[in-house]
Amino acid sequence: MIGSKIGKIKIIKENLFRPRQKMHVVTKVSDDKRTIIEIDNRKAMDVYQEELGxxxxxxxxxxxxxxLNLVVGNENYIAAIFSFNKDRSISTFKNIMKNDLICFTDIEEDFKGFIENNIRGATQKETVEGIFSINCILRYLFFDNIKYTSSYSELLHKCANGNHFGIIGDGEQYIEQHINQSMVCAIFTKNR
Structure with a gap:
């Protein structure tokens, strides 16, 4: 629990993926609900490969x-893939239940521009005192692999007026959902 005595706290989540139109139903999962065995009554990996090529x-x-993208009402929650298995199932870092509605995702083509627009849009009309961010480890590894980590950190530092503190997690909590491959941040402002 975090709070502020001088202003507001704005909580935002950000993921770099847009859901595809085609929806699927998870029809069989493992007992621990971390492995999807079937999607639409077919081997999960077969459905994934067929749609994404x-x-x-x-x-x-x-x-x-x-x-993967778990659809809950009008909200989308990323479920990161842990492994593709020999039995053609897909293991995830997030619990997935039988009858959950999912879709696959595509990364934003200009995800760097998307990130910049998102964070600037959330901070531009505010007197920002600081930003506390939690980035998923998979998101960090992706950024590190493409040599974007420093630029990303500089952007958050600038938008936070020099007061950015960020950590890496292995899954984030947003409202009542566990999410993956996302960033959740608290933007502290003077404005009430």
């Missing part, structure tokens, strides 16, 4: 570029 040799690329 991956082969067995290229499917690992999907971990960073095409995570």
């Amino acid at each position: 991956y082969t067995d040799a290229t499917i690992e690329e999907g971990v960073f570029r095409n995570p």
Whole structure:
């Protein structure tokens, strides 16, 4: 629990993925609800590969570029892929239940511009005192792999007027949902 005695706290979540139109129903899961065995009564990996065009040799690329999206009402929550399994199931970092509605995602083509517009849009009309951010480890690893970590950190530092503190987590909580491959941040402002 965080609070502010001098202003407001704005909580935002950000993910770099846009849901695809086609919806799927999870029809079979493991007992621990971390492995999707079937989607639409078919092997989960077969459905994933068919829609996204991956082969067995290229499917690992999907971990960073095409995570699963859990649809809850009008909200979207990313479920990161832990592994693609020999039995053609997909293990995730987030619990997925039988009958959950999911879709696959695509990474924003200009995700760097998307990030900049999102954070600037959330801070531009405010007198920002600081930002506390939590980035998923998979998001950090993706940024690190493409050499974007420093630029991203500089952007948050600038938008926070020099008062940014960020940590890396292995899953974030937003309202009542556990999410992956996302950023959740608290923007502290003087404005009431």
